[in-house]
Amino acid sequence: MIRFVLIAVMSVAIAGCSEEKLDTEAPSIPVLEFDGLAQDCFDASVRIRSRNSIGSASAVKYLKTVDSTVSTVDSVLDATHVEFETNRHVAGDRGTRHVVDVWYEGKLVSSVNCQTDDSWFESGISKDIATIVVSLETLGGAVPIVPSAPYGEADLKAGEKIFTVGCSDGRVPRARCGSILQVSDGLIYYIPKSISGDSGSAVFKYSSQRDAWEVVGRTAGQCRLMGGG
Numbered sequence: 001m002i003r004f005v006l007i008a009v010m011s012v013a014i015a016g017c018s019e020e021k022l023d024t025e026a027p028s029i030p031v032l033e034f035d036g037l038a039q040d041c042f043d044a045s046v047r048i049r050s051r052n053s054i055g056s057a058s059a060v061k062y063l064k065t066v067d068s069t070v071s072t073v074d075s076v077l078d079a080t081h082v083e084f085e086t087n088r089h090v091a092g093d094r095g096t097r098h099v100v101d102v103w104y105e106g107k108l109v110s111s112v113n114c115q116t117d118d119s120w121f122e123s124g125i126s127k128d129i130a131t132i133v134v135s136l137e138t139l140g141g142a143v144p145i146v147p148s149a150p151y152g153e154a155d156l157k158a159g160e161k162i163f164t165v166g167c168s169d170g171r172v173p174r175a176r177c178g179s180i181l182q183v184s185d186g187l188i189y190y191i192p193k194s195i196s197g198d199s200g201s202a203v204f205k206y207s208s209q210r211d212a213w214e215v216v217g218r219t220a221g222q223c224r225l226m227g228g229g
Helices: 039-043
Strands: 045-050 054-066 069-073 081-086 097-104 107-122 127-135 161-166 174-184 187-191 202-207 212-220 223-226
Touching: 039 045, 039 161, 045 081, 054 161, 054 202, 054 212, 081 212, 097 127, 127 212, 161 212
Parallel strands: none
Antiparallel strands: 045 054, 045 097, 054 069, 054 081, 081 127, 097 107, 107 127, 161 174, 161 202, 174 187, 187 223, 202 212, 212 223
């Protein structure tokens, strides 16, 4: 079973010691609200190539299909499919055909033909969503999922840190850290601005309340759509 892994290199402060005196007391380490990238968030992110566009998506749900009945399951061991979420303006409506590209340690390991399962769009509000369902057998392995925050419980504030993992300029997924500028009318505005190819990428934030990384929105142009709805 394929496991897509990112090794994140974290910087640490190294305190020097003088020859006259050795400080044996352990330095206090501040607890940071945002202390780096979560591996599963990176591993869950993929590229979506369509006839007229290239965008990003992330795995949000494991599914099990038995006799045409589809149910959500918690463990990949019980799953038969994985659901990716992106933007409708990336994936189009039901039946639109795509290729999902997945990387492992910087190498392309899987390119799977698929199609849009469902989509939702309403002009003027924060709804620009499409889902793509791919069988684990076809995918050749399992990607981790990062679920959306429960509806109405993302608790986003200006100044908080978030990050996205998207296929900027249509290339391999890369992470970009940002700060929230404003949350208004269901939209998250933050810096830095998105780049072409980032559309559909998840916006991740760590929830101290639930002790987990969650999807709190999805890239659409230069703003982020609130997740969980």
